[in-house]
Amino acid sequence: MRLAISNHALRHGGGIERYALTLVQGLHAQGVKPVLIAKAFDPALPEYGWIEPVPVNVRWLPGKLRDFWFDHRIRAIKRERGLDPLIACNQTGAADIAICGSTHPGFLESMGRQPGWIDRRKTALEAAHLTNAKVIVAHSQRMADEVRRFYAIDAGKIRVHYPPVDGTRFAPVDTAERTRLRAALGLPEDRAVFLLASTGHLRKGLPLLAGFFRSTTLPALLVVAGRPIDESGANIRSLGYRSDIENVYRAVDFTVMASRFEPFGLVGIESVLCGTPVLVARNVGCAEVLREPAGLPFDLDDDAAGLAGAVGRAVESWRAGTHRLADPHAGIGYDSSVRAHVDALLAIAREVSPA
Numbered sequence: 464m465r466l467a468i469s470n471h472a473l474r475h476g477g478g479i480e481r482y483a484l485t486l487v488q489g490l491h492a493q494g495v496k497p498v499l500i501a502k503a504f505d506p507a508l509p510e511y512g513w514i515e516p517v518p519v520n521v522r523w524l525p526g527k528l529r530d531f532w533f534d535h536r537i538r539a540i541k542r543e544r545g546l547d548p549l550i551a552c553n554q555t556g557a558a559d560i561a562i563c564g565s566t567h568p569g570f571l572e573s574m575g576r577q578p579g580w581i582d583r584r585k586t587a588l589e590a591a592h593l594t595n596a597k598v599i600v601a602h603s604q605r606m607a608d609e610v611r612r613f614y615a616i617d618a619g620k621i622r623v624h625y626p627p628v629d630g631t632r633f634a635p636v637d638t639a640e641r642t643r644l645r646a647a648l649g650l651p652e653d654r655a656v657f658l659l660a661s662t663g664h665l666r667k668g669l670p671l672l673a674g675f676f677r678s679t680t681l682p683a684l685l686v687v688a689g690r691p692i693d694e695s696g697a698n699i700r701s702l703g704y705r706s707d708i709e710n711v712y713r714a715v716d717f718t719v720m721a722s723r724f725e726p727f728g729l730v731g732i733e734s735v736l737c738g739t740p741v742l743v744a745r746n747v748g749c750a751e752v753l754r755e756p757a758g759l760p761f762d763l764d765d766d767a768a769g770l771a772g773a774v775g776r777a778v779e780s781w782r783a784g785t786h787r788l789a790d791p792h793a794g795i796g797y798d799s800s801v802r803a804h805v806d807a808l809l810a811i812a813r814e815v816s817p818a
Contacts, residue, residue, distance in 0.1 A: 757794020
């Protein structure tokens, strides 16, 4: 067995990039050095020394065509180097173990978009990724359901394994440190602070959130970590991009997830592990595993009534001083440790490639 991983990049980033880094960390802890095929690498990362890097140059192509060339090169590299199995975090027909953190038809449906030419190409590539793989690892039950619905793949080929979170990085701090972090971010003590972590504001529900927080009379403030925002108001503030997102989770009172499309949402688990409860729309993937009071569910609707009710309940708990989570792990309905997830993937790897 010569284990390999493919992904768009090995670097700090959101979503699947964070997941790939976590996999490398978990494999390293178990003495496994995988081959990693990617378009870009950050050699300054310690994880770079824990892999055998195989770079694929795609910069000469227009952006919309790069994934297709990347798929072509992954297939060739896998054959040439005898890599088996390949855990593919990106869409490629070379996958032995296909990681499904999203589906493109599900995204289009949730966003109310009609597919164009490039969307049809992306869906075809995703179909090859899922159909050719021996096992599909879905990051939520919602994703497993979408794989069956959009691609007619047998349920027996799909395993649901929720993604892991580094419990060392994402953990609570004591009251004194939390007070210091809050002051460093300039967050008020006389208002409940709600965090939106977002780089794609439309998908993440910023218009809905901004509309509510701009007009609410509750003692509440929305802060946005990530891409700069155009929204303004006394109850809305931008924190910009943050490399220390764990400290932002610790400093705020609540995280809010109002995404129109969110296959899982590591933000929810990270926040809870830092002791901060999450207001989570029921259509968000991680709502499947967040238990009250760690996860405060609401229905995403056009008139914001569901959001208003959830924020109101959250402010009440903030006023009572009962909102912080004393036992974060009790609020998460699966083992979110890196070790447990990597153990599950290695077991699947031995199953699909017993040699």
